[in-house]
Amino acid sequence: MGDLDTREWLLTNGLGSFASGTVSDVRTRAYHGWLFAATCPPSGRTLLMSHLEASLELTNRVVALGTNFWASGQIEPQGYKLLRSFDINPVPKWIWGMEGWQLSRQVFMPYGLQEYGENYKDIEGFGESTLSTHQTPYRNRVLIQYRYQGDDTAVLRLRLLVGDRDFHHQQKGSSQLQFSQLVKKGQLCLQSKKTGDYGTPWHLRWSKGTYQSSGIWYWNYGLPEETRRGLCDKEDLYSPGYLSIVLESGDTVTIEAQLGFCDESNIALNCESFNREILAEQKRLSEIFGWEEEESGGSGGSSLNFSSSSPSLPTKEIIRQKLLEASDQFIVYRASIEGPTVIAGYHWFNDWGRDTLIALPGLAIVPQRFEIAKGLLRTFGYYCRQGLIPNAFPDAGGEPFYNSIDATLWWIETLGIYLEATKDWEFLAEQYPIVRKIYKAFVGGTNYNINVDSTDGLLSWDAPGVALTWMDAVVEGVPVTPRRGKPVEINALWYSALCWASRWAEILSEQHFGEEGTRLANQARRYTQQGQQVKQSLQKFWNPKACYLYDTIEPDDRRNSQIRPNAVLALSLTHCGFSGQQGYQVLEQASKSLLTPYGLRSLEPSDPEYIGKYKGDSASRDSAYHQGTVWSWLIGPFIRAWQRFHKDEALPFDWEPLIQHFLSDACLESVSEIFDGDEPHYPKGAVAQAWSIAEVIRHY
Numbered sequence: 159m160g161d162l163d164t165r166e167w168l169l170t171n172g173l174g175s176f177a178s179g180t181v182s183d184v185r186t187r188a189y190h191g192w193l194f195a196a197t198c199p200p201s202g203r204t205l206l207m208s209h210l211e212a213s214l215e216l217t218n219r220v221v222a223l224g225t226n227f228w229a230s231g232q233i234e235p236q237g238y239k240l241l242r243s244f245d246i247n248p249v250p251k252w253i254w255g256m257e258g259w260q261l262s263r264q265v266f267m268p269y270g271l272q273e274y275g276e277n278y279k280d281i282e283g284f285g286e287s288t289l290s291t292h293q294t295p296y297r298n299r300v301l302i303q304y305r306y307q308g309d310d311t312a313v314l315r316l317r318l319l320v321g322d323r324d325f326h327h328q329q330k331g332s333s334q335l336q337f338s339q340l341v342k343k344g345q346l347c348l349q350s351k352k353t354g355d356y357g358t359p360w361h362l363r364w365s366k367g368t369y370q371s372s373g374i375w376y377w378n379y380g381l382p383e384e385t386r387r388g389l390c391d392k393e394d395l396y397s398p399g400y401l402s403i404v405l406e407s408g409d410t411v412t413i414e415a416q417l418g419f420c421d422e423s424n425i426a427l428n429c430e431s432f433n434r435e436i437l438a439e440q441k442r443l444s445e446i447f448g449w450e451e452e453e454s455g456g457s458g459g460s461s462l463n464f465s466s467s468s469p470s471l472p473t474k475e476i477i478r479q480k481l482l483e484a485s486d487q488f489i490v491y492r493a494s495i496e497g498p499t500v501i502a503g504y505h506w507f508n509d510w511g512r513d514t515l516i517a518l519p520g521l522a523i524v525p526q527r528f529e530i531a532k533g534l535l536r537t538f539g540y541y542c543r544q545g546l547i548p549n550a551f552p553d554a555g556g557e558p559f560y561n562s563i564d565a566t567l568w569w570i571e572t573l574g575i576y577l578e579a580t581k582d583w584e585f586l587a588e589q590y591p592i593v594r595k596i597y598k599a600f601v602g603g604t605n606y607n608i609n610v611d612s613t614d615g616l617l618s619w620d621a622p623g624v625a626l627t628w629m630d631a632v633v634e635g636v637p638v639t640p641r642r643g644k645p646v647e648i649n650a651l652w653y654s655a656l657c658w659a660s661r662w663a664e665i666l667s668e669q670h671f672g673e674e675g676t677r678l679a680n681q682a683r684r685y686t687q688q689g690q691q692v693k694q695s696l697q698k699f700w701n702p703k704a705c706y707l708y709d710t711i712e713p714d715d716r717r718n719s720q721i722r723p724n725a726v727l728a729l730s731l732t733h734c735g736f737s738g739q740q741g742y743q744v745l746e747q748a749s750k751s752l753l754t755p756y757g758l759r760s761l762e763p764s765d766p767e768y769i770g771k772y773k774g775d776s777a778s779r780d781s782a783y784h785q786g787t788v789w790s791w792l793i794g795p796f797i798r799a800w801q802r803f804h805k806d807e808a809l810p811f812d813w814e815p816l817i818q819h820f821l822s823d824a825c826l827e828s829v830s831e832i833f834d835g836d837e838p839h840y841p842k843g844a845v846a847q848a849w850s851i852a853e854v855i856r857h858y
Contacts, residue, residue, distance in 0.1 A: 162225070162238060164383075166190075166825040166845050167250045168504055170487040171270035174200020175298045176504055181826075182238040183252060184225040185209070186383040188393065189505035192265060194325050195298040195417045197358060199270075200490045200501055201508060201553040205329070206348075206360045207415045208319040208395050210302065212237075214254075214261055215313040223254050223261065227380035229392045246826045248436055259308035266301045268435050269442060271491050296491065299416035303432045306405040314411065316367075317400040319376065321393075322350035322357040326506060328384075331375040331394035339398045340420075341369055347420045348398060361420045365412040365427040367403035388775025447482050447525060474858075477817060481855050484820075484828050485521045488848040489530060494551060498533050503831050503844030511538060511549040511558075512628060513849055515568035516791065519575050520852025531576050532585060538569050539592040545599020546608075563608055563619050563626040566596055567651035574658040574732055583669070586662055593659055594681075600652075610652075611644070614695035615688055617652040618644045620713045629724075629760070629784040633777050639784050641718075644711040646699045650728035650735065653692045657733035660685035693735040699728075700736075705743040707736075721762035723752055723792050730795035734802065741803035748796065755815035756833045756841075757850075758792035760784040763835065770836030772843070786835035787842070790816065794853025813858060820854070829854060 163181040170176045174196035180186060185208070193207035212223040222235035240254045249266040306312055320337065321329040329335075340347040346369055350357030376395045384391040403411045412427040425431060443449070471477070492499040492509065500514040500521065501507060514534060522531035541548045541558050547566040548558030570593065577586055603609035606621035619626055625637035627645050632638065660682045667678035699707045701717070707725035708717040726748050728734075729741050736744075751762035761768050761784070769782035793811065800809055816829070824830045824841040829850035831843035 162233070163244075165823065167246060168487070168825050168828060168846055169250070169265065169267035169300070170490075170501075170504070171267045171298065172486075172490050173270040173296050173298060174203060174490050174501060174508075175267070175270060176203075177265060177267050177300050178505060179209070179250075181244045182225055182241065184227060184233070184238065185379065186227065186381060187505070188328050188381055188384055188390075189325060191321075192302070193298070193300045193360070193415045193417075195358070195360070196490075197298075197417070198553050199296055199493045200499065203325040204358050205321045205323050205325055206358060206417070207300065207362070208321055210316040210318060210401075210413070211397075212261075212263075212304075212317075213315045214259070214306075215315065216259060216308070217310045221254075221256070227382055229378035229380045231380070248440065258310070259306070259312065261307075261314070262305045264303045264432070266303075266432070266436055266439075268297075268299060268301065269439055270296045270298055272297060296493075297416070299414055301432055301435060302413045302415075303410055303429065304403075304405075304413075305408075305410045305429075307407050309407070312405050314367075314403045314405055315400055316403070316413075317397050318346075318362065319395040319397050320348060321395055328381070328390050328393040329395065331377060331396065335396075337373070337396055337398055339371065341371065342420060345420050346398070358417070359419050360415060360417050363414045363416070363420075363427055364401060364403075365410075367401045367411060369399055369401050371399040373398050386773070387779070443483060443486065446486065446527065447479070449479065471814065471817060471821070477821070477858070478855075480827050481820070481851060481858065482525055484846070484851050485525065485848075485855055487828075487846065488517070488851070489521060489527075492551060494553060495537055497537050498530050499537075499551070500534070500848050502849075503847040504825075504828075505844065505846075507844055509551065511547055511565040512562055512568060514538075515547075515565060515572045517849040517852035518572050520794070520855040521848065523572075523576055523579050524856055526579075528576070528580055528582075531572075532580075532582070535569065535573055535576060535589070536585075538565075539589050542566075542592050542595060544604045545596045546605060547596075560605060561624065561626065562630070563606065563617075564628060564648055564651060567648065567655055570596065570655040570658055571651060571731060574654075574661075577662075578732075583665060587666060587669075590662055590666060593662065596655075597659060597685075614698065615691040616644045616649050616695050616698070616711075618713070619648075627724075631780040631783040633780050638781055641710045643713045645724065646707050646709055647724040647727040649692065649696060649699070650731055653689060653696060653735045654731040654733040656685050656689035656692060660689060696735040699725075700740060704747070706747050707740075707744055720765055720767070721747065721751055723748065723758040723760060723789070723795070726752070726758065726792065726799050727795050729799035729803065738803060741799065745796075745800055745803055749810050753796065753810065754788050754833070754835075754839055755812065756793075756819065756839050757788045757790035757816075758796055759786050759788050759835045761786045761835075768835065771834050772832060782835075783832075788833040788835055788839055790829055790831070790833065791847070791849035791853045794856050797857045816854065817858070 164186050165181045168178045176194050177192045179190045191205045191208045194203050194205050196203050214221045223237035224235050225238040242253045242255045245251045249264050251264045253262045323329045335352045338349050345363040347361040349359040374397050379393045381391045410429045412432050488501045490501055499509040502510045502513040518531055538547050546560040547569045549562040549565045550559040601610045606619050608619045611618050620642050627641050629639040663678045663682035667675045701708050701719055709720050709722045709724055710718040725744050752758045768786040770786055772782045772787045820829050825845035828846035830841035831847035833839040833841050
């Protein structure tokens with residue numbers, strides 16, 4: 159792509175909605191656009207507003223400011239060549255300019271969870287929609303503001319490019335797909351219609367300017383990132399018309415796109431209201447994290463230029479604030495449970511139980527957002543079925559998905575971390591019956607043949623065609639790393655769960671008298687005895703030849719001796735069942751073969767199954783997902799294990815590459831999901847991942 163800077167930016171609103179693009183303002187993904195609205199938070203994410211294609215008419219010339227890839231391979235127009243600067247703080251801001259003029263643009267997505275009323279209107283030309291906007295507690299919108307400075311009067315033309323499609327797919331223009339538009343003073347209402355079905359209604363408002371209807375399709379935009387991923391890489395966008403704004407030097411124009419039909423009660427748009435929205439967001443973050451307002455947001459941030467060089471590191475306190483701001487992007491409202499949840503990653507992931515529970519200490523417990531942590535733990539506990547904690551929730555109605563063995567164990571581990579931080583023993587008393595339910599289900603047996611082996615006390619599972627641990631990639635119906643039997647980190651989690659259960663039963667027994675106290679004390683002793691049996695049986699995982707832990711004891715009792723990070727996970731939990739010498743040797747091996755500047759490899763490079771590059775089509779990428787790819791979240795378990803077993807030795811990890819990545823690589827001010835196993839470890843996968851950010855917060 160030559161001199162194009164395709165690093166990305168991301169805005170979110172606490173509902174699952176997002177806006178995203180690149181520093182050079184060119185769209186490279188299907189997930190780039192200015193309003194992806196979560197119509198059923200955090201799901202139903204729908205592209206409504208792609209962007210505004212801008213041109214500036216000056217006295218003696220017309221300047222095109224947009225930049226587009228086309229399927230033909232052309233880049234036209236090439237407005238990025240006029241870009242003078244880009245700044246991410248406090249909101250994304252571009253400045254284009256030449257001698258005699260300058261135009262800036264800011265994009266901001268206000269926080270969406272709020273109480274407000276909106277009247278659902280039956281407007282001629284628009285059909286009924288499944289979207290209900292009456293008395294909803296959320297608001298999906300994006301604000302854009304342009305400012306002109308120049309020697310002469312100018313006319314800014316903004317052509318609106320729209321869609322109505324699921325965020326995973328590309329829009330294809332056809333005579334059957336039409337967009338109804340209703341123009342009113344200072345606003346435009348839009349709704350798609352395809353073969354008689356009406357789409358998502360939304361509207362556009364502006365502070366000044368004249369709108370001209372001028373419907374036209376723009377065919378065959380190219381999406382090079384989708385080309386690399388082996389996915390559909392072409393898209394058509396519709397333009398219903400354009401805005402013309404006459405600007406004198408110093409003038410601004412503010413534009414708002416919002417889900418739902420037009421609302422006459424909306425407040426005026428202007429420069430002051432735009433700034434107030436930014437200040438309101440800074441105040442919200444200040445109240446959450448306990449900052450002074452003047453220290454929040456981007457006040458301490460540095461402007462990020464669009465050269466390939468990285469800026470020098472700001473102070474550690476500023477980095478900490480930026481990490482916490484980034485963490486807030488993942489905590490969202492789920493309408494189907496009427497409570498908080500965690501988006502696993504942007505752009506394409508939804509909320510998953512395992513990811514949420516692993517990320518929760520960094521996202522909510524360390525920052526002391528205890529009510530968020532408590533609410534999530536309570537929700538997952540409420541939906542415990544047959545001893546299993548859900549790994550995903552449906553968008554509306556129906557039962558959650560129970561397709562993991564470790565989400566349940568991570569729930570117990572994270573509950574323990576929360577209780578140790580808060581001493582919230584009332585919440586323990588509320589949740590303890592669920593702990594008992596899990597224990598009974600695992601001992602007695604539950605779905606996927608999950609059960610405790612009566613001979614050694616270890617936890618096992620055996621179900622063909624599924625992958626129940628975090629290494630869950632499946633290609634053409636076959637798990638890449640099935641790990642059936644007794645995985646090492648699952649049994650380490652089981653041991654820690656028994657230790658937690660023993661402690662909790664003892665605490666509760668001291669709060670009760672008579673038979674109830676005696677019953678709880680007996681439970682504590684039973685958990686302790688079982689924990690001791692599991693601790694002894696964990697020695698079955700020791701591989702003396704490799705001085706490492708077997709990854710899995712398979713159903714036929716064979717040992718998988720691959721060097722994977724699951725051994726490190728097993729050493730990192732609150733309660734550890736392995737000896738000091740074993741832990742020391744495992745970490746020595748892991749630091750040599752798995753540790754990289756961005757996290758741990760999922761398989762050592764000398765293994766015949768190792769795949770060093772995460773690339774190609776979906777099947778190729780999924781095949782590499784857990785076969786050598788670096789996972790940044792695993793740096794947290796490595797550090798916790800190192801601090802336990804190498805407490806007197808310096809950590810063999812330099813934070814600077816990962817922090818530089820966070821500040822100035824891939825998605826600015828976020829951490830990617832994965833990296834190539836081979837050097838130079840290019841960032842791959844989702845550009846912003848919850849547990850990646852969470853583990854950096856826990857330890858940086």
